[in-house]
Amino acid sequence: MHHAFIGFVSRNVTAMCLTATLASFASLAACSSGAIGGGDPGDESLALDGGSGEGGTPSDDPTDAAGGAFVLDTAPKSGGDPTDGSADTHLGPGCAAAEVCGNGVDDNCDGAADEGCRCEPGKTQKCFVGPPKEAGVGACNLGTQPCVMSGEFGTWGACTGSGKPTPEVCNAIDDDCNGLVDDAIAPRPCYDGPPGSDKLPGCKGGTQSCAAGTWGKCLGEVTDCSPPCLGGKLGTAPWQMNRYGGPLCFATTFSTHGEKAEYAYASIPTEAAAGWTPVTATTIDFSEGSAMCGRGCDCLNGGEFTYFQTFFDIPVGYKVSSLVVSFGGVDDGARVTVFNSAHPAGVVDDGSYIFLGGAPVTTNLGPYIVAGRNRIVITHIDDCCKWRALTGVKVTLNGSSLGEC
Ligand SMILES: [Ca+2]
Ligand SMILES: [Ca+2]
Numbered sequence: 001m002h003h004a005f006i007g008f009v010s011r012n013v014t015a016m017c018l019t020a021t022l023a024s025f026a027s028l029a030a031c032s033s034g035a036i037g038g039g040d041p042g043d044e045s046l047a048l049d050g051g052s053g054e055g056g057t058p059s060d061d062p063t064d065a066a067g068g069a070f071v072l073d074t075a076p077k078s079g080g081d082p083t084d085g086s087a088d089t090h091l092g093p094g095c096a097a098a099e100v101c102g103n104g105v106d107d108n109c110d111g112a113a114d115e116g117c118r119c120e121p122g123k124t125q126k127c128f129v130g131p132p133k134e135a136g137v138g139a140c141n142l143g144t145q146p147c148v149m150s151g152e153f154g155t156w157g158a159c160t161g162s163g164k165p166t167p168e169v170c171n172a173i174d175d176d177c178n179g180l181v182d183d184a185i186a187p188r189p190c191y192d193g194p195p196g197s198d199k200l201p202g203c204k205g206g207t208q209s210c211a212a213g214t215w216g217k218c219l220g221e222v223t224d225c226s227p228p229c230l231g232g233k234l235g236t237a238p239w240q241m242n243r244y245g246g247p248l249c250f251a252t253t254f255s256t257h258g259e260k261a262e263y264a265y266a267s268i269p270t271e272a273a274a275g276w277t278p279v280t281a282t283t284i285d286f287s288e289g290s291a292m293c294g295r296g297c298d299c300l301n302g303g304e305f306t307y308f309q310t311f312f313d314i315p316v317g318y319k320v321s322s323l324v325v326s327f328g329g330v331d332d333g334a335r336v337t338v339f340n341s342a343h344p345a346g347v348v349d350d351g352s353y354i355f356l357g358g359a360p361v362t363t364n365l366g367p368y369i370v371a372g373r374n375r376i377v378i379t380h381i382d383d384c385c386k387w388r389a390l391t392g393v394k395v396t397l398n399g400s401s402l403g404e405c
């Protein structure tokens with residue numbers, strides 16, 4: 001008798017299915033109760049391009065004699081192999097000891113579907129490479145394989161396009177092919193403020209859950225809090241000033257006001273040195289007569305350095321894209337030094353120098369800024385009678401001018 005065989009994609013292969021034989025369509029039908037994802041025998045979407053009838057053995061004959069297509073059957077059939085396709089766990093759950101022909105699945109989980117099975121050259125069939133129970137489930141879509149000539153007979157070639165399980169992510173897809181969409185995805189931390197600003201005082205992150213394939217609203221977050229601020233150690237003053245060293249004479253006479261070489265005569269006092277006094281304006285606005293007037297060394301042959309320091313804290317994870325110090329006016333020059341854990345002795349960028357009449361802003365010093373406390377020191381030089389000034393100072397972090405703490 002010629003059987004019209006109809007199988008199913010089933011992820012719940014029952015013992016009955018495993019032992020079902022072609023002789024009993026009724027038992028196969030019973031198996032279908034556990035089928036999902038188009039297990040309906042009449043579902044054309046899962047239909048294989050019918051077997052040619054040239055199965056590995058006479059009894060392994062998946063023809064579509066009934067005129068309809070058949071679908072993948074993960075239940076091994078008897079007769080296809082001496083081992084009878086009985087369930088075997090040596091290759092993992094759902095893997096059989098031997099390949100079963102004509103079903104398009106990789107019964108023995110060796111990485112090939114229907115390998116060594118005969119077929120009619122030119123035909124193609126739906127196939128799946130991977131644990132049979134995952135065939136056609138979620139992201140584990142079926143592929144196709146051609147029947148190619150191999151010597152005297154046709155055999156099934158490589159199965160291409162069949163899906164593989166991947167870790168479940170929030171995307172409305174059953175990525176891990178366990179039959180459940182977006183299952184077991186835990187809520188995750190979230191934060192919609194600027195990167196790292198959740199570490200600022202007053203801000204905090206929240207959590208969000210996966211729903212309908214997308215991450216939901218971030219619940220419990222607080223993004224509205226203050227950016228880093230300028231604060232010294234003396235009360236609430238944003239800056240401190242130190243006239244450390246006093247006026248001095250240079251061994252040479254320089255040619256340009258505030259030129260870099262003059263700073264060889266500067267000596268930045270430590271942050272704990274005596275002489276720091278509070279500056280109450282964030283913009284500093286230091287402007288007064290020059291101490292160089294009437295001294296023995298003439299203009300550019302001597303000078304006086306005045307130091308200004310401030311501090312700001314950067315939270316761990318806070319992304320610093322830019323840090324610049326800008327000036328409203330300077331007479332005669334200024335230089336910016338950054339001190340922090342990465343630069344305990346201080347670092348000066350070539351673009352840290354401000355000259356009388358030059359660009360009133362440093363280059364981007366962001367690359368020198370680190371998490372934790374940063375100390376900024378402005379070394380101001382007055383190298384000529386009769387005036388000196390350092391005004392309109394701004395420390396701008398990520399485009400925002402820092403205010404007083
Ligand atoms: Ca196989
Ligand atoms: Ca097979």
Ligand SMILES: [Ca+2]
Nearest residue numbers: 174176178180
């Ligand atoms: Ca899943």
Ligand SMILES: [Ca+2]
Nearest residue numbers: 169171173182
């Ligand atoms: Ca998913």
